Amino acid sequence: MEAEGLNMTIDYVGSSGVVLSTEQKAALQSSLxxxxxNYKFREVKFWGKILGVKSNYFIVQGVGKDELKDRKTLYSQxxxxxxxxxxxxxxxxxxxxxxxxxxxxxxxxxxxHMEVKKGDNQDxxxxxxxxxxxxxxxxxxxxxxEAIDCDVRIVPRGLSVADSGKLSSYFHFREPFLLxxxxxxxxxxxxxxxxxxxxxxxxxxxxxxxSIQFERGSGLVTLRSxxxxxxxxxHVPNSRKYGSIYFxxxxxxxxxxxxx
Amino acid sequence: xxxxAEAMSNDLEGDFQNxxxxxxxxxxxxxxxxxDHLSSVIKKVLDEKPHNVTGKYQNKxxxxxxxxxxxxxxxxxxxxxxxxxxxxxxxxxxxEIPDLKLQRRPGESLIETVMLDPERDEDLEEAPLPDLMxxxxxxxxxGVGIGREETFRIFLALKILIDSQPIRTCRFWGKIxxxxxxxxxxxxxxxxxEDPEEPSDDNKQEEQQQDQDEAKVDLAKEGEFQAExxxxxxxxxxxxxxxxxxxxxxxxxxxxxxxxxxxxHTWIRLPPVTPAQxxxxxxxxxxxxxxxxxxxxxxxxxxxxxxxxxxxxxxRISATTHISPLGYYVFEEEEEEDDExxxxxxxxxxQEFEGLTINDMTDLSCSNWVHHVQxxxxxxxxxxxxxxxxxxxxxxxxxxxxxxxxxPDEPEPEQGPPLLTPLSEDAEVDSMxxxxxxxxxxxxxxxxLAVMHSNLWPGAHAFAVERKFENIYVGWxxxxxxxxxxxxxxxxxxxxxxxxxxxxxxxxxxxxxEKALKAAQQEALEAAEMEEDEEDDDEDD
Numbered sequence: 001m002e003a004e005g006l007n008m009t010i011d012y013v014g015s016s017g018v019v020l021s022t023e024q025k026a027a028l029q030s031s032l033x034x035x036x037x038n039y040k041f042r043e044v045k046f047w048g049k050i051l052g053v054k055s056n057y058f059i060v061q062g063v064g065k066d067e068l069k070d071r072k073t074l075y076s077q078x079x080x081x082x083x084x085x086x087x088x089x090x091x092x093x094x095x096x097x098x099x100x101x102x103x104x105x106x107x108x109x110x111x112x113h114m115e116v117k118k119g120d121n122q123d124x125x126x127x128x129x130x131x132x133x134x135x136x137x138x139x140x141x142x143x144x145x146e147a148i149d150c151d152v153r154i155v156p157r158g159l160s161v162a163d164s165g166k167l168s169s170y171f172h173f174r175e176p177f178l179l180x181x182x183x184x185x186x187x188x189x190x191x192x193x194x195x196x197x198x199x200x201x202x203x204x205x206x207x208x209x210x211s212i213q214f215e216r217g218s219g220l221v222t223l224r225s226x227x228x229x230x231x232x233x234x235h236v237p238n239s240r241k242y243g244s245i246y247f248x249x250x251x252x253x254x255x256x257x258x259x260x
Numbered sequence: 261x262x263x264x265a266e267a268m269s270n271d272l273e274g275d276f277q278n279x280x281x282x283x284x285x286x287x288x289x290x291x292x293x294x295x296d297h298l299s300s301v302i303k304k305v306l307d308e309k310p311h312n313v314t315g316k317y318q319n320k321x322x323x324x325x326x327x328x329x330x331x332x333x334x335x336x337x338x339x340x341x342x343x344x345x346x347x348x349x350x351x352x353x354x355x356e357i358p359d360l361k362l363q364r365r366p367g368e369s370l371i372e373t374v375m376l377d378p379e380r381d382e383d384l385e386e387a388p389l390p391d392l393m394x395x396x397x398x399x400x401x402x403g404v405g406i407g408r409e410e411t412f413r414i415f416l417a418l419k420i421l422i423d424s425q426p427i428r429t430c431r432f433w434g435k436i437x438x439x440x441x442x443x444x445x446x447x448x449x450x451x452x453x454e455d456p457e458e459p460s461d462d463n464k465q466e467e468q469q470q471d472q473d474e475a476k477v478d479l480a481k482e483g484e485f486q487a488e489x490x491x492x493x494x495x496x497x498x499x500x501x502x503x504x505x506x507x508x509x510x511x512x513x514x515x516x517x518x519x520x521x522x523x524x525h526t527w528i529r530l531p532p533v534t535p536a537q538x539x540x541x542x543x544x545x546x547x548x549x550x551x552x553x554x555x556x557x558x559x560x561x562x563x564x565x566x567x568x569x570x571x572x573x574x575x576r577i578s579a580t581t582h583i584s585p586l587g588y589y590v591f592e593e594e595e596e597e598d599d600e601x602x603x604x605x606x607x608x609x610x611q612e613f614e615g616l617t618i619n620d621m622t623d624l625s626c627s628n629w630v631h632h633v634q635x636x637x638x639x640x641x642x643x644x645x646x647x648x649x650x651x652x653x654x655x656x657x658x659x660x661x662x663x664x665x666x667x668p669d670e671p672e673p674e675q676g677p678p679l680l681t682p683l684s685e686d687a688e689v690d691s692m693x694x695x696x697x698x699x700x701x702x703x704x705x706x707x708x709l710a711v712m713h714s715n716l717w718p719g720a721h722a723f724a725v726e727r728k729f730e731n732i733y734v735g736w737x738x739x740x741x742x743x744x745x746x747x748x749x750x751x752x753x754x755x756x757x758x759x760x761x762x763x764x765x766x767x768x769x770x771x772x773x774e775k776a777l778k779a780a781q782q783e784a785l786e787a788a789e790m791e792e793d794e795e796d797d798d799e800d801d
Contacts, residue, residue: 008736014407014408014410015356015406015407015435015442016437016720017435017734017735019399019400019403019404019406019407021400021401021402021700021701023703023704051718053692053693053696053715100742100743101742102690102715208439211440212439213440213442214329219330226439227739255545255744255745258544258545258745258747259545259547259738
C-alpha cells in the first residue's frame with residue numbers, strides 16, 4: 001500500500017480488520033518521508049504488520065528503480081526507528097522452514113532447531129549426527145515477508161466492474177514461472193502487452209486460494225488470501241487505485257485443504 | 261370549527277415542511293440526501309414514461325449490483341430518518357403517494373414495525389443500544405476493529421434490531437470473515453418471557469408427548485416385524501446417551517445471537533447450540549462460506565448446517581475470550597454458594613468499581629482480567645450432565661433380571677474453572693502466553709488504554725479504560741494452533757469374535773497324511789489278525 005495518502009487508503013481495508021491507531025498513523029506519516037529521502041527510494045510502500053506475542057513488527061518496503069527487483073524491506077516496532085532486514089539467501093530459507101509457531105516480537109530472539117542427520121557409512125549402518133540450527137527472528141521475518149510477496153502479492157489487470165470480479169483479472173507480481181510452462185496454443189490467446197505475469201486463477205487449490213468480495217456497492221473489490229490469513233488486497237474498479245496489506249501472524253495456513 | 265380545521269391543516273403543513281427539511285438534510289456520512297434521490301427517481305420515471313413502472317423498480321435483476329447494494333445501505337439511513345423524525349401523520353401522507361414507495365424493495369417490512377412504535381421517545385433513555393461509535397473510537401486507538409463507516413452502518417442495523425425485538429441488552433459481538441460473504445454478529449438478551457421464539461411450557465410437553473408416542477409406534481411396528489421372521493439376535497450395543505442441550509438463558513445458550521451478511525440486511529437468529537455441535541466443532545477446522553444454509557462437510561460429521569457451526573464457534577470464542585476487568589462484575593451476595601452445581605452462574609455489575617490503573621491492567625500476569633463467560637466443559641456444556649443417570653433409569657425400566665451385570669463405572673464429573681477466574685489461570689498456548697497485554701500508546705501512557713489480544717483465538721481483542729471495557733472479535737473464526745491440523749483418525753476396527761476350537765474349521769488332511777493313516781490302519785488290522793491267529797494257534801496247542 002502506497003505510503004502517500006496512507007491515511008485515506010487504509011480505510012479501504014478497514015472492513016478486513018486492518019486499523020491503524022492515530023498514533024501509528026502520525027508516526028508513519030513523518031517517518032516514511034524521512035526513510036524515503038535517507039535511502040533514496042523512488043517510492044515507499046507500507047507493507048503491513050506482523051503480530052508477535054510480545055510486540056508487533058511494522059513493515060515498510062522501499063522501491064528503487066525496478067519495481068519488481070529493486071526492493072528493500074525495513075521493519076520497526078514503534079513506527080519511528082526503522083531497521084533494514086537482511087537479504088534472503090537460500091540457506092536462510094532452508095533454516096527458517098524448520099521454525100514453527102508465532103513470532104515473539106523480539107528481533108534478536110533465536111529459535112533452536114535440532115536436526116538429526118543420518119549419515120550413511122560404508123558398512124550400511126546409519127550414524128546419527130545431531131546438528132543444532134539457530135535461526136534469528138530477524139532472518140525469519142525477512143524470509144516470511146519474501147514468501148508472502150512471492151505467494152500473494154498481486155496486481156490487477158481488469159479495470160471494469162465485471163472483470164474485477166474474476167480471479168483471472170489479477171496477476172502475481174513476481175517473476176513469472178507458470179507462464180513459461182504454457183504451450184504455444186495457450187500462449188496464442190494472450191495479450192503480450194498485458195499478460196506477461198502469472199494469473200492467480202490457477203493458484204492451487206483452484207478456486208479456494210482467494211476470497212473475492214465486492215464492497216461499497218461495487219466501488220471496491222477486496223481479495224483476501226486464504227493461504228496467508230491477514231493478507232488483503234483492494235482495488236477500486238475503473239480506476240488505478242489498488243494496494244495490498246498484510247496484518248497477520250506471519251504463518252502460512254497449511255490446513256487450507258481441510259478448511260474448504 | 262373552521263379555526264380548528266385550519267389549525268390542523270397548518271399543523272399538517274408544518275409537519276410536511278419539517279419532513280421535507282429532514283429529507284433534504286445531507287447525511288454527513290454518505291453525502292447523500294434522500295429528497296434529491298427521490299426527486300431524481302420521480303423525474304426519471306416521468307421523463308421516460310416507461311411501461312410497467314412498478315415492476316421495473318421492484319425488479320432487483322434490473323439493477324446492477326452496485327446500485328442494489330448501495331441502496332440496501334441507504335435504506336438503513338432512510339429507516340432511521342423515518343423512525344426518528346417522521347410522525348405517523350406525515351407517514352400517512354407519504355403512503356398516499358404511491359410513487360414515493362418505489363424505492364422500497366419487498367422484504368423491508370420492518371420499516372412499518374419501526375414506525376408504528378408510539379413509545380419510542382420514552383424508551384430512548386434506557387435503550388439497550390451501546391454507543392458503538394465511542395467503542396469504535398477506543399478500538400481504533402487500540403489499532404483493532406473495523407473501519408468507522410462500517411461500524412456506523414452496524415450501529416444503525418443494531419438499532420433496527422432493537423426496535424423490532426423485545427431486547428434487554430445488546431452488543432456488537434464482532435465480524436467473522438467468510439469466503440463469499442462475511443457475518444456480522446449481534447449478541448442480545450431478551451426480556452424474560454418475551455423471547456418471541458421460546459416455546460411455552462405447554463408446547464414443550466406436547467412435543468415430548470408426541471415424540472414418545474412416535475417412539476412407541478415404532479417399537480410396536482418392529483415387534484410385529486420380528487414376530488414373523490426368525491428371532492434375530494438382540495444387539496448388545498446401546499447408543500451413547502445424548503447429552504441434552506442447555507436451556508435458553510443458561511450456559512452456552514445464555515445469550516442469543518443474530519447474524520447478517522451486510523449491515524442493513526435482515527438479522528437472522530442463530531439456533532441454540534447443542535453439546536454435540538461444540539464437541540465436533542473442536543475437532544474440525546472449516547472456513548465459513550457466508551451462507552447460513554450451507555452444509556458443513558467434515559470428518560467427523562457435523563450435525564447441522566453452517567448456522568449451527570457459526571453458533572458453536574461463537575460459543576467457544578465467547579467462553580475463551582470474553583473478559584472484563586477484575587472487580588467490574590461481582591457475585592450477588594445473598595446467593596448462597598451451592599457445592600453441587602459447580603459454582604454460580606450469575607453476577608451483577610459492581611457499581612462501586614472505579615477502574616484499575618493502566619499499569620495494573622497491562623500487567624504481564626494478566627491477573628487483573630477475568631472471564632465473565634462460563635467455561636465450556638469437554639462435554640460441550642457449561643454445567644456437567646451425568647450421562648450414567650439416564651442410562652440407569654432406562655435399565656431399571658427395561659429388565660431387572662440381569663442384575664449380575666456389572667454397573668457401568670460412575671463417570672468422573674468434569675469440572676472447569678468457575679466464573680470470574682483471572683486470566684492468569686489460563687493454559688499456555690503452545691508454550692506462548694495465552695494473552696498479549698499492550699498499551700494503546702507507548703508515548704503517552706497516562707492516557708492510554710489497556711488492550712488485550714488473545715493468542716488462542718487470533719482476532720479476539722478487548723480494551724479497558726477506567727470503567728469502560730469491551731470485547732470484539734474480527735477474524736476467520738478459527739482457533740490458533742502451532743501444529744498443523746490433522747483430522748482425527750477413524751475409529752478402530754471392531755474386535756473379531758474370539759477364535760476357539762468350537763468355531764475353527766479342521767484342516768483337510770493331505771494325500772500323504774491320508775495314505776499314512778490308511779497304512780497305519782492297515783497295519784493295525786494286520787497286527788490284530790496276526791495276534792488272533794497266534795491266539796488261535798495257542799488254543800490249538
